[in-house]
Amino acid sequence: MTEVATARRSRITPEREAELYAATLDLLREVGYEALTMDAVAARTKSSKATLYRQWGGKAELVARAMRHFKPGGNALGEIDTGSLRGDFQALLLRDDDCTMQQNSALMRALGVAAHANPDLLQALRELLIEPELAEFNKVLQRGIDRGEISADNPALAYVMHMMVGGFIARTLIDELPPTQAYLRSYLDAVVLPALGLSTD
Amino acid sequence: MTEVATARRSRITPEREAELYAATLDLLREVGYEALTMDAVAARTKSSKATLYRQWGGKAELVARAMRHFKPGGNALGEIDTGSLRGDFQALLLRDDDCTMQQNSALMRALGVAAHANPDLLQALRELLIEPELAEFNKVLQRGIDRGEISADNPALAYVMHMMVGGFIARTLIDELPPTQAYLRSYLDAVVLPALGLSTD
Numbered sequence: 377m378t379e380v381a382t383a384r385r386s387r388i389t390p391e392r393e394a395e396l397y398a399a400t401l402d403l404l405r406e407v408g409y410e411a412l413t414m415d416a417v418a419a420r421t422k423s424s425k426a427t428l429y430r431q432w433g434g435k436a437e438l439v440a441r442a443m444r445h446f447k448p449g450g451n452a453l454g455e456i457d458t459g460s461l462r463g464d465f466q467a468l469l470l471r472d473d474d475c476t477m478q479q480n481s482a483l484m485r486a487l488g489v490a491a492h493a494n495p496d497l498l499q500a501l502r503e504l505l506i507e508p509e510l511a512e513f514n515k516v517l518q519r520g521i522d523r524g525e526i527s528a529d530n531p532a533l534a535y536v537m538h539m540m541v542g543g544f545i546a547r548t549l550i551d552e553l554p555p556t557q558a559y560l561r562s563y564l565d566a567v568v569l570p571a572l573g574l575s576t577d
Numbered sequence: 578m579t580e581v582a583t584a585r586r587s588r589i590t591p592e593r594e595a596e597l598y599a600a601t602l603d604l605l606r607e608v609g610y611e612a613l614t615m616d617a618v619a620a621r622t623k624s625s626k627a628t629l630y631r632q633w634g635g636k637a638e639l640v641a642r643a644m645r646h647f648k649p650g651g652n653a654l655g656e657i658d659t660g661s662l663r664g665d666f667q668a669l670l671l672r673d674d675d676c677t678m679q680q681n682s683a684l685m686r687a688l689g690v691a692a693h694a695n696p697d698l699l700q701a702l703r704e705l706l707i708e709p710e711l712a713e714f715n716k717v718l719q720r721g722i723d724r725g726e727i728s729a730d731n732p733a734l735a736y737v738m739h740m741m742v743g744g745f746i747a748r749t750l751i752d753e754l755p756p757t758q759a760y761l762r763s764y765l766d767a768v769v770l771p772a773l774g775l776s777t778d
Contacts, residue, residue: 541751
């Protein structure tokens, strides 16, 4: 899918592509995934529906690619290497300012629900967002193991994404507050690092 | 709200009340919160809309009370006291079988999104579900502190609900698997107890 899509996307300029992604996310915030149509994206961006289908194949891939385009720090996760696991995790949290994080949180919540009713959306989100993020996370963790910071058989290693994603979502549900950098730093030191066996003193 | 509602609810039998709650949750699963109407609940349960409004005031309270009626282990959380924090947490997880847990997980996900657009639903869910559960959780934790199992100033104490709720939700999002008792036990031993400073050996 990735190679085909890259070839397809090369027909429009990166600037135009960014405009289309931004308009898609605006519409998604306004009407939700179910009510979002390719017609509406075409009208909002003054492009033809045929162009949209040629470039992205359909709504699910367009939405997943738009989310990926605006994901935290672009695609810079792989470049984070501070020399310590705590430093790497903190750098991950700093990729977004609080305002962007709040917008993404609302979008992800809505898409999480929509993905349950739309297997093609779930697959596109997994392929374009979740799996690449998991792979990069695992690189960060592997460096922590290689440095001797974490034991390779620590059972919490299997749940690092669960802890992070869970803490992010639970903040809104339980405290009625948006996740902020301050909250995520505190959660990292209180929960994630101790579960991995790292002291935070 | 609680006292008024109790007085109101006393006009129908507990059996009839349980039927109405079950029908409300069935409809909720079928059409979602936004499309759920008091008309539809009245039709499905062969009751009058006037009765429903008199008993529950509106859709938000009806839904929150229906969720509370079927919440894990009824209202038995306060009765759990196994003598250890790990035992208490395991008993909490055992309140529901896997099938019930899966149904609740889907409902909570949908209601979580609806609550963001409906402040009255959010308030009813907080008042009737989240706050009572938090208060009972805090009793379990306080006993752990009193027994000397947890340090009273452990920063993870503030995030116990975040860890549990987060782990529950993240299972579906990240692994595309429903949360099961086996998963939650494993998550408890790998994440929650170590973050609280308890050994799980």
